Amino acid sequence: MITQWLERITSNEAPAGDIIAFNVGLLQTADGHTAYLTGSRIYDADDDDWACNEDFSPAERYCPLDPAPGDAPDWRTVQNDVAAQVKSFLASPQGRASYLGRARAVTVGFDDGELECVSGPDT
Numbered sequence: 863m864i865t866q867w868l869e870r871i872t873s874n875e876a877p878a879g880d881i882i883a884f885n886v887g888l889l890q891t892a893d894g895h896t897a898y899l900t901g902s903r904i905y906d907a908d909d910d911d912w913a914c915n916e917d918f919s920p921a922e923r924y925c926p927l928d929p930a931p932g933d934a935p936d937w938r939t940v941q942n943d944v945a946a947q948v949k950s951f952l953a954s955p956q957g958r959a960s961y962l963g964r965a966r967a968v969t970v971g972f973d974d975g976e977l978e979c980v981s982g983p984d985t
Contacts, residue, residue: 864886868957870922872960877918880903882904884968886971887900896924897927898923899923902916907967941975963981966982968981968982
């Protein structure tokens with residue numbers, strides 16, 4: 863699901879050349895969890911607040927995540943699953959060639975938690 867979403871976004875939209883880092887943010891909704899993509903002109907590996915600079919937001923910004931059957935997964939499971947899917951996309955030929963693959967950093971994380979760097983200097 864995340865892989866196809868990122869394929870669509872990177873095929874259909876390109877940020878300005880000064881966007882150097884991207885965050886796949888996660889949030890909990892009444893229906894489960896949702897991922898969203900933003901880009902920033904700045905990146906600071908020591909301060910996750912860089913991701914608050916939403917200098918780029920694609921038209922298809924949000925990707926609702928399918929709820930798991932039965933009990934809702936905890937936040938760690940959701941973040942780990944999304945991070946694995948983002949890494950898979952970035953390892954693919956399309957992902958490597960995309961602006962996400964060329965970014966200084968790509969992170970994944972919940973709005974109120976620590977970001978996990980899945981591509982960049984801290985991976």
